[in-house]
Each structure stands twice: as structure tokens, then as C-alpha cells.
Amino acid sequence: MDLTLLENCLFGALIFCFLIQLYFSLFIHLKLALIKVEPMPDRGRKPISVIISARNELKNLQEYLPAVLEQNYPDFEVVVVNDRSWDGTADLLEEFSKTYARLKIVTVSEGEKFIAGKKFAITMGIKAASNEWLVFTDADCLPASKDWLTGMQQPADDRTEIVLGYSPYQKKWGILNALIRFETFFTAVNYLSFAIKGMPYMGVGRNMAYKKSLFFKNKGFAAHIHIPSGDDDLFVNANANAVNTAIQFHKDAQVWSVPNTSLKSYLKQKKRHFGAGKLYKPKHKFILSAQIIIQFLFYAFFIILICFKATLYPALAVLGISIIVRCFVYPRLLKRLNCGNLRWWFPLLDILLFIFLVFNGVVSIFVKKIQWR
Incomplete structure (x- = not known):
């Protein structure tokens, strides 16, 4: 299937975000699921x-x-x-x-x-x-x-x-x-x-x-x-x-x-x-920010790509693989960390958490003062 230059660039960006997402899931977080x-x-x-x-x-x-x-x-x-x-x-x-x-x-x-x-x-x-x-x-x-x-x-x-x-x-x-x-x-x-x-x-x-x-x-x-x-x-x-x-x-x-x-x-x-x-130290801020930004871009590129007829199914396939991988890693971690009953709701909570983090980050920009009780 032939794709336009724009579609190729967008799909490549989606794949890049997916690979970064895959790195955090399989090479960082999975270690906690497997460690004795x-x-x-x-x-x-x-x-x-x-x-x-x-x-x-x-x-x-x-x-x-x-x-x-x-x-x-x-x-x-x-x-x-x-x-x-x-x-x-x-x-x-x-x-x-x-x-x-x-x-x-x-x-x-x-x-x-x-x-x-x-x-x-x-x-x-x-x-x-x-x-x-x-x-x-x-x-x-x-x-x-x-x-x-x-x-x-x-x-x-x-x-x-x-x-x-x-x-x-x-x-x-x-x-x-x-x-x-x-x-x-x-x-x-x-x-x-x-x-x-x-x-x-x-x-x-x-x-x-x-x-x-x-x-x-x-x-x-x-x-x-x-x-x-x-x-x-x-x-x-x-x-x-x-x-x-x-x-x-x-x-x-x-x-x-x-x-x-x-x-x-x-x-x-x-x-x-x-x-x-x-x-936080600059390297920590970079990594934590990258996690949120990559997740945001992943969903943003996905939404754009499903609007094109030629990239609808490839984008859905990438999203499906992403969900499968995350459902392999995080439900077992939910069980290990005393939140096992949430594992059945993982896909929904994963999306809700992302929306909340973005919303909270935007709102927090305007916060001038907070205090201890």
C-alpha cells in the first residue's frame, strides 16, 4: 500500500513512540515483575x-x-x-x-x-x-x-x-x-x-x-x-x-x-x-517528562493516522500490539503490588491516568502556593 510522505512521517513517528513505550515497559518495568x-x-x-x-x-x-x-x-x-x-x-x-x-x-x-x-x-x-x-x-x-x-x-x-x-x-x-x-x-x-x-x-x-x-x-x-x-x-x-x-x-x-x-x-x-x-536532577526530569510526552504523542499520532484511510488499519495494529504488551506487563505488577483487583480494568485506567496526568500538569502551571495542611 502506497503512503504519502506525510502519512509515512506520521506512521514513522507513531512507531518511534511505540518503541520508546516498549523500552520502558519491557526493559525497565518488567524487571520489577520478574525480580525475586x-x-x-x-x-x-x-x-x-x-x-x-x-x-x-x-x-x-x-x-x-x-x-x-x-x-x-x-x-x-x-x-x-x-x-x-x-x-x-x-x-x-x-x-x-x-x-x-x-x-x-x-x-x-x-x-x-x-x-x-x-x-x-x-x-x-x-x-x-x-x-x-x-x-x-x-x-x-x-x-x-x-x-x-x-x-x-x-x-x-x-x-x-x-x-x-x-x-x-x-x-x-x-x-x-x-x-x-x-x-x-x-x-x-x-x-x-x-x-x-x-x-x-x-x-x-x-x-x-x-x-x-x-x-x-x-x-x-x-x-x-x-x-x-x-x-x-x-x-x-x-x-x-x-x-x-x-x-x-x-x-x-x-x-x-x-x-x-x-x-x-x-x-x-x-x-x-x-x-x-x-x-529533580535534570536527567530524572528528562526521563519522567519523556514518559509523559511519548505517551501523549503516541495517542496524538494514532488519532491523526486513523483519520487517513491508508493508515487506519496499520495504526490500529500498532495500538493493538501496544495494548497487548502493556497487558502482559502491568496486570502482573498490579497483582504483585496489592492492586490485583484493578488488573481487569487496566486498559481503561491506563487511558484515564494519562488524561489525568496531562490535565494535572497543565493546571499545576498556574498554581502559585501550596502548603502543609
Whole structure:
């Protein structure tokens, strides 16, 4: 079948985008699907400090903090930073301290002379921590098992200074919940896969760990203290490398999080993340941007090509192959990362996520200010 010069160029561009898409799916993400999940360590080796920053988290602390305090780990403390709360958090923590000797309370008072925000609260928690190995989570997070800390402890290799964990969102009813869980899954697939490849670029503060000495050696959050978000991903982006970073996604070492229930609050959360991403290392920004741009161009060229009679079926064939390949890789990853029930909806969610990311990227350009609660 003869094609015009324009049709050949468009079809060639579609094939190029497809090949790049294929590279990310088969040579980056598939590694996470095939890598052996190491068994949990049989014992705890070194003492751990868990850091939780809480601002008006009374209900969440009441529901989830006991599960953190009751971990099956021989030597650990839980440092909860009460960051200017007025909802009764202070009273609850005082009550908990009578029952749990492991609980250490740090209070940030209103009116102190500092740059208010989560990074300051976490820094206060790190300073108060008694141990070298720090494990981070949030007030609205529930460990998947009593062996969570055993999985998130420092590996036997002392060169490991950072462990990137995984934190799926709880299943609720509705398409928004499915989209939030799928987006969180895809983000995790990306950062865990690139860490396996030796290029770690981010982690999530709901479940990650690093050395206290690493934090102070690199001056903590000083380089990005002016950004409200980034206490997790920007720190990892600046300090993680192929030698000092490991991943942990064993089902017992995961942490379940409470998802947003409104689109507005979810968009606000993603805007914070988008703002932090602007400060990633250039190579990381290039790769992450390329993923979105290539996906956008793939669909754009496909839509244009199906408008031409001569390229309708070739374009449909490329789309079909793309869907088959992605359905080979990602549903098995959804099952591995505790989102197995979403695998039947993968093609639809894949398209919805792409539309959402493009929309969120455009909207975020106009965001001037975001803050920690």
C-alpha cells in the first residue's frame, strides 16, 4: 500500500513512540515483575526510630498509631511530632505515652520563630531520634503486618543508607479511588524499577527509611526548604545512588494509606508533588517528562493516522500490539503490588491516568502556593 510522505512521517513517528513505550515497559518495568521477592529477615538487627509528623491527626493517630507501636521488633522507638495541632492530638499522645513506653513526643508550638511546615517538623523528629536508622510513615498509615519494621530495617550491607518502601492506598468504592490507587501503583512501579536499574530518583514518605547520619551529612532539607513538599522525594533525589539504595516491597513490609475521597483534595496533593518534581536532577526530569510526552504523542499520532484511510488499519495494529504488551506487563505488577483487583480494568485506567496526568500538569502551571495542611 502506497503512503504519502506525510502519512509515512506520521506512521514513522507513531512507531518511534511505540518503541520508546516498549523500552520502558519491557526493559525497565518488567524487571520489577520478574525480580525475586526476598523473604523477610528472621530477626531485627539494629535499633530503629520511627518518625511520624502529625498536624491535627487525632482520629488517624487514634486508629493507626497502636499498630506502629505494637510492631514485632526487639528495639525501636516511635517519635511523633505534634506539629501545632489544636484538635486534641496532644492529649491523645499523652494518654498513649502512659501505655506505650516506646512513644516519644516532640511538640512544635505555634508562634515559634521558624519556617513552619512538615520539613521543620520532620527535622525536629530526626533530631529527637535516639537511633541511627530512621523509618518514616504518616499518621494516616497502617502497617500491613506486625513485621513491617523487620522488613524496613537496614539491610545487612552497611553501604545501604536508604530503603525505598511501598505504600498502596486502601480500596474504597468509586472510579476516583480506582484512579488514585492506579496512579499510586504506577508511580511505585516507576521509582522501584528505576532503583533496581541503579537510578533511584524518589521515594514516598509513607514508607521509607534512611540513616540519620546521611540526613545531617547532606544538611537535611536545606537545599529545598522553600518548597512545601519534597521531604521524601526531593531528599531521595538528592542523596540516593546505585550503591546506597535498596528497595523493599514484600507484602508484610508495606504500609496501607487512607486515600483522598474528593477530586479537589487529590488534585491539591498532586499539585504539591508536581511542584517538588521541578527540582529533580535534570536527567530524572528528562526521563519522567519523556514518559509523559511519548505517551501523549503516541495517542496524538494514532488519532491523526486513523483519520487517513491508508493508515487506519496499520495504526490500529500498532495500538493493538501496544495494548497487548502493556497487558502482559502491568496486570502482573498490579497483582504483585496489592492492586490485583484493578488488573481487569487496566486498559481503561491506563487511558484515564494519562488524561489525568496531562490535565494535572497543565493546571499545576498556574498554581502559585501550596502548603502543609
